[in-house]
Amino acid sequence: MKKPLAPDRPHSANDLAERVLAGDVRAAARLISLAENEPAQIRSPLQKLFPHTGKAHIIGITGAPGVGKSTLVDQLVERLRSRGQSVGIIAVDPTSPFTGGAILADRLRMQRHGTDSGVFIRSMATRGRLGGLARATSDGVTVMEALGKEVIILETVGVGQDEVEVAKYAQTTVVILAPGLGDEVQAMKAGIMEIGDCFVVNKADREGADRAVSQIQSILALKELGEGDWSPPVLRTVATTGDGLEELVGTIDRHLDHFTATGEMERFRLLKSRADFMSVLEETLSQYVLEEMLSDGALERIVESIASREVDPYTAAEEILARLQA
Amino acid sequence: MSRRRIRILIAKPGLDGHDRGAKVVARALKEAGMEVIYTGLHQTPEEVVAAAEQEDVDAVGLSVLSGAHTHLFRRVCELLNERSMDDVIVFGGGIIPEEDIPELLRAGVKAIFTPGTSTREVIEFLEEAIGSRSTS
Numbered sequence: 001m002k003k004p005l006a007p008d009r010p011h012s013a014n015d016l017a018e019r020v021l022a023g024d025v026r027a028a029a030r031l032i033s034l035a036e037n038e039p040a041q042i043r044s045p046l047q048k049l050f051p052h053t054g055k056a057h058i059i060g061i062t063g064a065p066g067v068g069k070s071t072l073v074d075q076l077v078e079r080l081r082s083r084g085q086s087v088g089i090i091a092v093d094p095t096s097p098f099t100g101g102a103i104l105a106d107r108l109r110m111q112r113h114g115t116d117s118g119v120f121i122r123s124m125a126t127r128g129r130l131g132g133l134a135r136a137t138s139d140g141v142t143v144m145e146a147l148g149k150e151v152i153i154l155e156t157v158g159v160g161q162d163e164v165e166v167a168k169y170a171q172t173t174v175v176i177l178a179p180g181l182g183d184e185v186q187a188m189k190a191g192i193m194e195i196g197d198c199f200v201v202n203k204a205d206r207e208g209a210d211r212a213v214s215q216i217q218s219i220l221a222l223k224e225l226g227e228g229d230w231s232p233p234v235l236r237t238v239a240t241t242g243d244g245l246e247e248l249v250g251t252i253d254r255h256l257d258h259f260t261a262t263g264e265m266e267r268f269r270l271l272k273s274r275a276d277f278m279s280v281l282e283e284t285l286s287q288y289v290l291e292e293m294l295s296d297g298a299l300e301r302i303v304e305s306i307a308s309r310e311v312d313p314y315t316a317a318e319e320i321l322a323r324l325q326a
Numbered sequence: 327m328s329r330r331r332i333r334i335l336i337a338k339p340g341l342d343g344h345d346r347g348a349k350v351v352a353r354a355l356k357e358a359g360m361e362v363i364y365t366g367l368h369q370t371p372e373e374v375v376a377a378a379e380q381e382d383v384d385a386v387g388l389s390v391l392s393g394a395h396t397h398l399f400r401r402v403c404e405l406l407n408e409r410s411m412d413d414v415i416v417f418g419g420g421i422i423p424e425e426d427i428p429e430l431l432r433a434g435v436k437a438i439f440t441p442g443t444s445t446r447e448v449i450e451f452l453e454e455a456i457g458s459r460s461t462s
Contacts, residue, residue: 103353
């Protein structure tokens with residue numbers, strides 16, 4: 001059930017690809033919806049767009065809920081635009097596990113860029129995906145790149161410690177914290193404290209900013225850096241006023257230069273391509289198995305036999321694998 | 327396998343600063359399993375329509391309590407038409423006198439919900455309107 005450009009007409013999906021390459025915002029928006037709703041339908045248009053992509057600078061913005069990610073993104077966009085770069089933003093918010101609904105409100109803080117034709121903002125719900133991004137985020141990046149966006153910002157959901165997927169999809173990952181997190185910063189040693197190319201203590205005009213900065217620095221000091229390795233700086237910002245933003249932009253630029261100069265970029269391309277491929281492979285395979293081999297209640301029968309301890313999950317999966325190989 | 331979700335933009339165009347109604351509706355739609363893009367206060371019609379385009383929403387809900395509803399609703403409908411987005415359903419709420427409603431409907435607004443409407447009515451309207459539109 002979808003609008004005039006229905007997914008049951010594959011040629012219209014291909015038209016969308018052509019229109020995206022010609023800079024059509026609405027077609028891009030439709031294609032991102034298609035990636036969210038009908039992943040099987042995106043294959044052919046994506047094939048057309050793919051050769052035109054891979055050049056954008058992808059910046060990940062992540063951090064706990066309420067640290068000011070969206071406001072910071074808004075300020076970042078302001079500066080990128082002032083030097084003429086076109087910007088795409090994918091802002092991810094959580095889907096309710098109970099109703100499947102979501103309130104996507106990141107855009108609220110960025111609305112002043114909404115009518116700037118050099119900016120494309122897309123809100124995306126996680127739809128059950130763990131890791132801080134949505135399943136369709138990567139396809140969304142492809143579409144935005146094909147639309148001609150030079151910089152793409154991925155704003156994750158408010159993360160805890162372990163949602164680090166953004167680091168696979170962004171060349172530069174910025175981890176935002178706020179004063180007053182106290183010993184929680186210590187508890188974050190693993191996970192998001194390991195993915196930052198740059199750490200930002202936002203709301204730095206509040207009490208406790210110095211302490212937060214030194215806590216982060218003491219955690220970062222534990223990491224052994226080789227010669228020529230990037231050493232993640234810890235910056236202070238006040239996103240509501242824009243204080244510290246010039247320095248943040250400068251740091252992001254320097255990181256990109258470092259990335260390109262040291263061959264990290266090549267390693268990143270392989271990592272991202274692997275992540276993309278593994279995700280699509282898993283999905284394609286499990287969908288094939290579910291539709292071709294476990295339809296008509298076969299899945300339910302296996303689940304019941306596992307529940308009643310007639311078979312264990314590993315053996316059941318092995319049996320499916322054996323049937324695939326036959 | 328379709329994983330389609332209904333997407334709705336809830337916006338508050340114009341100058342009044344009362345967003346409680348808009349928030350209540352946004353929350354109710356979320357509870358009904360919809361994805362709600364909430365853009366907050368003081369939106370211009372241009373901003374509303376740009377957001378509707380980028381977010382590829384099925385419907386736009388506007389809340390106006392300032393009395394400027396006739397101008398704001400009409401302008402949003404005009405801009406949607408200009409961009410060939412007239413398949414996007416426009417609905418609204420707020421303090422809107424009964425006698426203004428026919429004119430709004432003529433301008434392209436599909437439904438107006440005045441104070442006292444239950445959120446259930448809004449959800450039923452959207453499910454019906456979006457469901458019937460996609461089969462046409």
